[in-house]
Amino acid sequence: MSTVNVTPFSRRAARRLNLRTLILSLCLLTVLLTLAISLYASYTVQRQLLIQTTLEANRVYASKLAESTNLFMTSAIDRLSYSAHRLSGQLHNASQLQDAVDRIRLDSNRFNSTIIVAADGEILAYSPQKVYPAGQHVASPESLAALRQRALYISEPFTAPSGRLIIFIAQPIIAADGQYQGYVAGTIYLQEHNALDTLLGEHPYKDGSNLYVVDEQGRLIYHSQSQRVGEYVERNPVVSALMQGHSGSQQVTNTQGTSMLAGFATVPTTRWGIVAQRPMASVTSELNHLMFITVRNALPLLLVALLLIGWLTRLITRPLHQLAQIAHHLDDQQALHHTNNVRDWYAEAGQLKRAMQAGLRVMQHKIDRLSQESLTDPLTGLVNRRGLEQVLAQWSQNQQRFTLIMLDIDHFKRVNDAFGHDVGDLVLCYIADQLRQHSRQEDICCRCGGEEFMMLLPDVSAEQALAVAERLRLQVAGQNSPTGQPVTLSLGLAQFPETATAVIPLLKQVDLALYAAKHAGRNQTMVAQPAP
Known part of the structure; x- marks a missing residue:
């Protein structure tokens, strides 16, 4: 039982x-x-987004440096052209010639050495004076090529007898009667300090990112590792694209076997290629850390x-x-x-x-x-309000000096009413692109909501920030928007800690400045007064 x-x-x-x-x-x-x-x-989604964002950032950075380098070379050529014009008919005055070459070399540190050569190849003046003994004739192929060309001459990078890797720029000296009298020239030592080295020598990331420049043959003429200058890297796919005159961005494995996210652009004046790249590992490590925090939470x-x-x-x-x-x-x-x-x-x-x-x-x-809760505005790709609040909290806690620019699209409701919200969204994206174009790498651009945007500019004076705001305002007002006609901006500007020593009063003051700009007729910039 x-x-x-x-x-x-x-x-x-x-x-x-x-x-x-x-x-x-x-x-x-x-x-x-x-x-x-x-x-x-x-x-997967966040990783792809980070890769695309990094590629675009490097492309923009390389394009900006290419433009700056092109301006530098144009400025150097203009300086030589001006000096050649002043020296026309004056090649008999030795002291004036010496003053001229010294002035060209020392002006803005554009050239490492300068020289004036007569039509028969005789060296008339040089700076610094220890480079050449007076009275000798030039003999290098580049110097002789400049004499034969009798026009603006920009050499390919070449190794001088001194062992330096240099480029040589010569501007002809033409007399009033059209007779060729010689040339004035400057050299840039690519492996030594000068204004070009200063322009290219600073990179915003310290995580293995680097910047390098190649010539038309794929040879490194600038690299953060100076011992690599002169090395040929034409097998790199990015360098191959540059040698064909292309600009853009792509993920690539460099010649040392490291996966990189590279942006690249060409310099029109010299046909050089500038590459800004960041290791893939540094990008994914940030995402890995974020996912670890997500799992932990x-x-x-x-x-x-x-x-x-x-x-x-x-x-x-x-x-x-x-x-x-x-x-x-x-x-x-x-x-x-x-x-x-x-x-x-x-x-x-x-x-x-x-x-x-x-x-x-x-x-x-x-x-x-x-x-x-991600930090990116989905429409414009700018930092959203949450991201802005995090940055403001961090900067104020660290006592970081910065300038806050708040801007608003004038009569944006009319755009939506007249053209529809789709066109209104295009206008918002257009303004976001303008903010990116007028910002530095360390600046923060944000869409706060609606048609309101902000820019955070660290370590700039009120005058510099006002100049940025005005350039942005004039650029937007002077060109057509996606509506087919220009839109205008009203802007307010405040500084931390000069205007206010806390975030909330600072936001209040910059908002009052923006309101004052609108009240005064719009399409202008107002600077906030210190909080009482």
């Missing part, structure tokens, strides 16, 4: 234990798979979910035990009633399914919330 009683109980216990384990395993697997898939999808929620699943499992096994009891008492008059009650419980099983669905919705809500 006792054996008959124990065996059904043992079987019921075994069934309850096995089913409970199955439910727990299934729920645990579902939660972990959902979490893993969500994290993988988020990681999700663990408490996961533990809470597991406790809830255990409790729900107990609730599921209880009605199943009731069904087992009914099976052993089929002759009970209340069995049908109890069966009906269990049948009602199956409706509760449907509620459990909906509860699981609700749990998944909670998980998705967390992922959506994580996405919404």
Whole structure:
């Protein structure tokens, strides 16, 4: 009799234990798979976004440096042209010639050495004076080529007898009667300090990023590792693209086997190529750290979910035990009633399914919330309000001096009313692009909401910031927007800590300055007064 009683109980216990384990395993697997898939999808999207953002940033940086280098070379050529014009008919005055070459060399540190050569190749003046003995004739192929060309001459980078890698720029000296009298020339030592080295020598990242310049033959003429200057790197795909005159950006493995995100651009004057690149590892390491924080923050929620699943499992096994009891008492008059009650419980099983669905919705809500809390405005690609608040909090805590420019599109409602919200979005993106073009690498550009934007400029004076604001305002007012006609901006400007020593008063003062600009007729910049 006792054996008959124990065996059904043992079987019921075994069934309850096995089913409970199955439910727990299934729920645990579902939660972990959902979490893993969500994290993988988020990681993949964020990684691609970071790569694209880095490529574009490097492309813009390389383009800016190419433009600056082109301006530098144009300025150097103009300086030589001006001096050649002044020296016309004056080659007999030795002291004047010496003053001229010294002035050209020392002016803005454009050239490392300068020289004046007569039409027959005689050296008339040189600076510094230790370079050539007076009265000798030039003999280098580049100097002779400049004499033969009798026009503006820019050499390819070449190695001088002194071992220096240099470029040689010569401007002809023409007399009033059109007679060729010689040339005035300057040399730039590519491996030594000068204004060009200063222009290219600073890179905003300290994480393995670097900047280098190649000539038309794919030879390094500038590199942060000076010992590599003169090395040929034409096998690099980016360098190959530059040698064909292309500009752009791409992910590439460099000649040393490192995966890089490179932006590149050409210099029209010299046909050099400038490459700004950042290691892929440094980009992904930031994302890996972010995902680690995400998983760490999700663990408490996961533990809470597991406790809830255990409790729900107990609730599921209880009605199943009731069904087992009914099976052993089929002759009970209340069995049908109890069966009906269990049948009602199956409706509760449907509620459990909906509860699981609700749990998944909670998980998705967390992922959506994580996405919404990202620091990028989805329309313009600028920093959003949350990102701006983080930067302001950090800078104010660190007592970082900065200037805050708040700007607003004048009569933006009219744009939406007249052209529709799609065109209005294009105008917002257009203004965002203008902000990027007028900002430095360390500046922060933000869309605060609607048609309101902000720029944070660290370590600039009020005069410099006002000049930036005015250049931006005039640029936007002077060209057509996506509406087919210009739009205008009203801007307010405030400084930390000069205007206010805390973020909230600073925002209030710059907002008042923006309001004053609008009240005064719009399309102008107002500087905030110090907070009372």
